[in-house]
Amino acid sequence: MEDFAAGVRRRVSDARAAHRLALESGDFYAARVHAADLEEMVRLAEDHGIIVEPGGEG
Template structure:
């Protein structure tokens, strides 16, 4: 995996962890912020033809309530 791909993958894991923590704390604003960050990182990966596996991303990245790939 390239350094760029590794960096994007790590940033996605960090954003997901922060989102999950915010969700556990009941902070809907931060959940939205971190979900947006995840969506942005997913677009960045797509723009650079990075194919992140479920293992890399832990789950499909999507807006809350939207199907994967939306």
């Protein structure tokens, strides 16, 4: 289970970074795509009792 939790946290962190980079580059379509991925990963974490820091790095 710990490998799963680590993977989810890593995907949350990656999605946050990708979202931030898309916003910084002005690619608002990509930002929306990454925001949706981030929301999905945070929801998955919550469903499995995995704690991720809000707005943090995972």
